[in-house]
Amino acid sequence: MRAESVAHRPHPALRPLLAAAVGYREEGVPAGVHRGLPSPHLTLVVTLDEPLRMAAHPDPRQAPGDYDALLGGLHTTPALISHPGRQAGVQLSLTPLGARRLLGLPAGELTALDCRLDDVIGAAGAELTDRFRAAGTWPERFAAIERVLLGSLRDGGPPPPEVAEAWRLTTASGGRLRVAEIAARVGWSERHLGARFRTETGLSPKEAARVVRFDRARRALAARVAAGRSPDLARLATVAGFADQAHLTREWRAFSGLSPTRWLAAEVRFVQDGTVRPRA
DSSP states (O other), rough: OOEEEEEEOOOOTTTTTTEEEEEEEEEOOOOOEOOOOOOOOSSEESSSSSSSEEEEOSTTTTEEESSEEEEEEEOOOOOEESSSSEEEEEEEEOOGGGHHHHHSSSSGGGGGOEEHHHHHHHHHHHHHHHHOOOOOEEEEEEHHHHHHHHHHHHOOOOOOOHHHHHHHHHHHHHTTOOOHHHHHHHTTOOOHHHHHHHHSSSSOOOHEEEEEEEHHHHHHHHHHHHOOOOOHHHHHHHHTTOSSSSHHHHHHHHHHHOOOHHHHHHHHHHHOOOOOTTOO
């Protein structure tokens, strides 16, 4: 078995737009299905060898398919990714408020959708994939991706400052702030905030708070298990801002289709060794 995960710090001009960039490779593992879980970021996966095989999308109306480069919007249900025991590529986490500059459209237009990259950004998508695959090392691959992204940035303008502040408050609080409090802080009504927020991100303020809270809990649970500690779901629920362990479990089932313990059983090897998988 071979597994590697290579993190990259994005170019300064891209850091407000890219939250993370990670290269991955795994070989010799049992074939199976991986769950791509909701997160506060759009996902861009570019494969190095074989295409990404989507067995099910967050929107069940989308048919399964193979993707050389996949762009996924924010979502609240899991994606299912098939793999034959090997896969390699890079995963970029795009900030929803940077979508206009990177993609030329608001993130809200991609809600729950998985798209081929060139269907969204045109010829630059095919160029990015070709340059990435032609590079021989991880530094060269990251550099190739960044050259294309930097050369194709749009002047889409920033989102409304009230939406940007609402997103900052939601993420900085770990999804703990009530929508009414966020609306009051930015000076908008809850209804107006909800409409503008969904246009820019694809989620309502309440949905965004739930996704942020779940994402933080998932990462905290993975870190505990990777460090050899017990899951301690009751404490995790308290620390992450859930009402109790039952609330945590309900939300986990809603976002992943599994309870926390069943999710750990399904993904435990990748949690323990820190391997990044597409749409982790």
